[in-house]
Amino acid sequence: MPRGEILIDEAICKGCGYCSKFCSRGCITVPPDRFTPKGYLLPVFSEPDKCNACGVCAWMCPRFAIEVYKYVEAQ
Ligand code: SF4
Ligand code: SF4
Numbered sequence: 001m002p003r004g005e006i007l008i009d010e011a012i013c014k015g016c017g018y019c020s021k022f023c024s025r026g027c028i029t030v031p032p033d034r035f036t037p038k039g040y041l042l043p044v045f046s047e048p049d050k051c052n053a054c055g056v057c058a059w060m061c062p063r064f065a066i067e068v069y070k071y072v073e074a075q
Helices: 018-022 056-060
Strands: 004-008 066-070
Touching (some): 056 066
16 A cells, blocks of 8 residues: 655656665666656656655755655545
């Protein structure tokens, strides 16, 4: 059961890959054949079930291109 979700703004991502490198759960990959509109390598949120919404990917992104959402139980 995923505990969070991230959104990557493709328009401002520069393809550095920090988000992928620093996600300790391996949720983000950078495939060699996906590109942003500006031609940078595009990271993909490929393992959403492992995400715990820790926020590290967003903190490490030098472009502030990632938003993290944490799922909460409805009361
Ligand atoms: S919020 Fe944490 S677990 Fe989820 S993708 Fe980002 S670094 Fe990985
Ligand atoms: S850290 Fe930010 S700029 Fe770098 S690849 Fe990930 S989303 Fe793109």
